[in-house]
Amino acid sequence: MPLSSHVNPEDIVQRLQAAHITPAGHASALSQATSTHIQPYDSRYTSQTNIPKYKIPEQGAPGDTVFQMIRDELDLDGKPNLNLASFVGTWMEPNATQLMQENLSKNLSDADEYPAMMDMHQRCISIISHLWGVQPGEKAIGSATTGSSEAIHLGGLAMKRRWQIKRKEQGKDASKPNILMGSNAQVALEKFARYFDVEARILPVSKKSHYRLDPALVRENVDENTIGVFVILGSTYTGHYEPVEEISQILDKYQEETGIDIPIHVDAASGGFIAPFTHAGVGGSKWNFELPRVKSINVSGHKYGLVYAGLGWIIWRDQSFLPEDLIFELHYLGGTEKSFTLNFSRPGAQVIVQYYNLIHLGFDGYRSIMENCLSNARLLSQSLEATGWYTVMSDIHHPAPHKAASHAAKSIVKQAASTVGGENAGPSETSADYVAGLPVVSFGLTDEFKNKYRHIKQETISLMLRARGWIIPNYPLPPNEEKIEILRVVVRETMTFDLLEHLLTDIVEVTETLIEHDEIDLQALKKHHSRRRVRAKGDDEKNKKKEGAAKEIGKEVRSMEDGIHRAVC
Numbered sequence: 001m002p003l004s005s006h007v008n009p010e011d012i013v014q015r016l017q018a019a020h021i022t023p024a025g026h027a028s029a030l031s032q033a034t035s036t037h038i039q040p041y042d043s044r045y046t047s048q049t050n051i052p053k054y055k056i057p058e059q060g061a062p063g064d065t066v067f068q069m070i071r072d073e074l075d076l077d078g079k080p081n082l083n084l085a086s087f088v089g090t091w092m093e094p095n096a097t098q099l100m101q102e103n104l105s106k107n108l109s110d111a112d113e114y115p116a117m118m119d120m121h122q123r124c125i126s127i128i129s130h131l132w133g134v135q136p137g138e139k140a141i142g143s144a145t146t147g148s149s150e151a152i153h154l155g156g157l158a159m160k161r162r163w164q165i166k167r168k169e170q171g172k173d174a175s176k177p178n179i180l181m182g183s184n185a186q187v188a189l190e191k192f193a194r195y196f197d198v199e200a201r202i203l204p205v206s207k208k209s210h211y212r213l214d215p216a217l218v219r220e221n222v223d224e225n226t227i228g229v230f231v232i233l234g235s236t237y238t239g240h241y242e243p244v245e246e247i248s249q250i251l252d253k254y255q256e257e258t259g260i261d262i263p264i265h266v267d268a269a270s271g272g273f274i275a276p277f278t279h280a281g282v283g284g285s286k287w288n289f290e291l292p293r294v295k296s297i298n299v300s301g302h303k304y305g306l307v308y309a310g311l312g313w314i315i316w317r318d319q320s321f322l323p324e325d326l327i328f329e330l331h332y333l334g335g336t337e338k339s340f341t342l343n344f345s346r347p348g349a350q351v352i353v354q355y356y357n358l359i360h361l362g363f364d365g366y367r368s369i370m371e372n373c374l375s376n377a378r379l380l381s382q383s384l385e386a387t388g389w390y391t392v393m394s395d396i397h398h399p400a401p402h403k404a405a406s407h408a409a410k411s412i413v414k415q416a417a418s419t420v421g422g423e424n425a426g427p428s429e430t431s432a433d434y435v436a437g438l439p440v441v442s443f444g445l446t447d448e449f450k451n452k453y454r455h456i457k458q459e460t461i462s463l464m465l466r467a468r469g470w471i472i473p474n475y476p477l478p479p480n481e482e483k484i485e486i487l488r489v490v491v492r493e494t495m496t497f498d499l500l501e502h503l504l505t506d507i508v509e510v511t512e513t514l515i516e517h518d519e520i521d522l523q524a525l526k527k528h529h530s531r532r533r534v535r536a537k538g539d540d541e542k543n544k545k546k547e548g549a550a551k552e553i554g555k556e557v558r559s560m561e562d563g564i565h566r567a568v569c
């Protein structure tokens with residue numbers, strides 16, 4: 001949720017006057033119009049009445065009017081289904097929606113009052129633990145959270161506390177904890193470091209590391225003060241899975257050499273509900289509790305868990321990894337409840353519908369949805385590359401390295417089969433034939449295109465698609481690779497084949513329009529563009545100064561005083 005500031009209506013009026021939108025003489029009419037809602041619906045009442053927007057009205061207004069007024073204002077929002085910027089689900093089945101509506105009033109922290117809901121919470125933890133390879137003899141423990149962010153903070157906090165306890169037992173200094181992550185880390189990971197006083201060692205990513213955490217840099221940057229490594233199962237930028245097993249092996253070797261045991265927390269915000277179900281898995285390697293070094297994993301129930309916004313999960317492989325002094329025993333209305341969360345009250349309905357999804361869809365249902373998303377993402381990637389204008393940085397449309405030969409053979413058979421047996425004939429393929437990753441398509445204009453049409457900025461494509469309803473962000477890759485901008489499409493369950501066809505058509509039409517127009521025609525769009533660039537340029541200068549404060553190569557350590565952080569979500 002963004003931070004919102006209090007608004008002084010007079011400031012808005014002054015700003016508009018300063019922008020010469022209205023002559024100064026009309027200030028008082030404008031003052032009312034900008035700081036109040038003027039009611040258009042019902043001349044008997046509302047056309048005469050202004051309802052203040054930024055101060056509570058002295059008297060209330062009729063519910064129907066306010067309802068209509070709010071509804072109409074919300075029409076200005078984008079359409080969630082066309083919001084391809086977000087990993088968060090925007091659709092649930094009618095049964096699930098009904099269950100949510102019927103349970104909207106239940107508070108997840110009222111364990112005693114809602115025992116059936118709490119049972120479902122416990123069953124979800126158990127089901128997800130099994131999906132993540134819980135090991136015999138271990139007792140996994142976990143909790144629902146408001147999303148992956150809260151879950152990551154809890155996972156990080158448990159690592160920090162375990163490290164502090166161990167250091168104190170050894171009579172060593174416990175005041176300088178650090179944590180490792182790639183510069184592709186989502187804002188929640190950096191937030192953990194900042195909010196909980198841990199030095200963030202943010203390791204640069206590169207084309208060579210597939211824009212994800214570079215295992216070689218992990219070895220160079222760990223030390224006795226490292227509380228853990230955040231490894232991401234599904235980079236927010238490009239959808240690449242980070243190599244959990246490889247990093248685990250590097251840390252095994254480090255432990256052999258030094259005796260220092262560094263845990264891994266896997267941020268599987270999206271991948272935690274994709275990798276267990278898909279044929280591809282994570283491309284043949286391990287990523288979950290099968291690796292002893294992985295102590296905790298988070299996922300967003302509201303991403304590929306297919307629940308509406310407001311649900312995450314955190315699970316520790318065994319209760320021994322959750323320090324007791326972080327657990328609160330709440331004696332609440334006659335019962336005793338153990339909890340480790342950042343929030344107390346929060347909605348419980350999401351937990352109920354997570355359970356509905358797990359039971360209703362089953363393994364098969366989740367598998368077919370995830371395979372479908374990946375198949376659509378592959379199609380989009382391949383089609384974009386076929387235009388010759390775009391290059392795709394995500395890799396899920398590339399044949400899996402060990403399957404390259406069989407892939408070539410399959411496509412020959414498929415071609416032959418379609419000649420004789422129709423378009424859909426031939427051997428079917430699955431995600432296992434391709435590089436494993438999230439159903440994310442990160443793409444940009446090719447160098448040839450950029451050289452040929454120098455007046456076309458990639459951001460303009462995002463702006464023009466927005467005018468057609470599609471929300472597709474354009475942003476730079478993480479530091480070190482920030483000169484490369486990407487457009488990113490997150491393919492969710494609701495991206496049907498029909499929608500995909502429309503999207504492709506629109507991308508092609510927009511690109512053609514830009515090609516056919518010259519620099520002068522594009523001035524209107526560029527005006528907006530250049531305003532944003534000026535701001536970015538100022539920030540660049542600030543960043544350069546910060547970098548001037550000599551950061552070691554391969555290790556960017558951000559201090560807590562560095563000011564506002566910018567990140568991608």
Ligand SMILES: Cc1ncc(COP(=O)(O)O)c(C=O)c1O
Nearest residue numbers: 147148149186188236269300569
């Ligand atoms: C890799 C990763 N981690 C964490 C988050 C934060 O998740 P949430 O929005 O559930 O708090 C995201 C969100 O996109 C993400 O992609």
